[in-house]
Amino acid sequence: MTGRARPARRRAGDPWAALAVAALWPLAAGSAPAAAPFTVVGTAIPQSLTGVAGDAARGRAIVVSRQRGACLLCHAGPFPDEPGQGDLAPSLAGVGARLDAGELRLRLVLPQRINPQTVMPSYQRVDGLQRVGSAWRGKPLLSAQDVEDVIALLVTLRD
Ligand code: HEC
Numbered sequence: 001m002t003g004r005a006r007p008a009r010r011r012a013g014d015p016w017a018a019l020a021v022a023a024l025w026p027l028a029a030g031s032a033p034a035a036a037p038f039t040v041v042g043t044a045i046p047q048s049l050t051g052v053a054g055d056a057a058r059g060r061a062i063v064v065s066r067q068r069g070a071c072l073l074c075h076a077g078p079f080p081d082e083p084g085q086g087d088l089a090p091s092l093a094g095v096g097a098r099l100d101a102g103e104l105r106l107r108l109v110l111p112q113r114i115n116p117q118t119v120m121p122s123y124q125r126v127d128g129l130q131r132v133g134s135a136w137r138g139k140p141l142l143s144a145q146d147v148e149d150v151i152a153l154l155v156t157l158r159d
Contacts, residue, residue: 077091
């Protein structure tokens with residue numbers, strides 16, 4: 001593109017444009033996990049990404065795994081067998097009493113919507129991101145069902 005940018009034009013990096021794309025992104029059938037479509041309502045994504053109930057035991061395995069969720073790099077939580085938990089973020093203890101499933105879903109899918117400066121990664125977003133290693137480009141960090149499994153665990157962490 002050439003010429004001067006017109007002042008009224010929306011910038012290409014507009015986060016809301018990226019959000020609209022993410023929300024309309026179709027599930028790529030039969031390929032590597034793609035980001036699921038979602039709708040943000042207020043401070044939550046009320047609807048399940050998959051329509052399949054999450055499995056809290058699988059969610060726990062994802063949260064404590066250093067390769068998958070890697071949540072404990074930043075968070076501590078009620079996981080007494082896990083050494084070296086993070087202190088960069090609030091403890092996940094009691095998070096299920098503070099936030100409901102829809103709020104937890106937004107936190108995992110689009111944490112920038114809650115805090116634009118957050119260091120917490122978006123576990124579902126695949127576009128509009130910067131500083132993404134080539135191995136991860138075009139792939140969400142977790143599948144939509146993984147996110148539902150993590151939420152199923154988090155809602156049980158009530159004290
Ligand atoms: C790179 C660091 C980092 C990683 C990794 C991370 N988070 Fe976070 N998370 C944060 C920070 C920092 C906050 C505090 C609010 C903010 O800055 O957005 C937060 C906030 C949250 C909250 C809201 C807590 C509250 O009490 O309001 C939840 C829930 C959460 N994270 C869950 C997770 C889960 C589950 C994972 C793994 C799948 C994860 N986070 C991975 C940094 C991280």
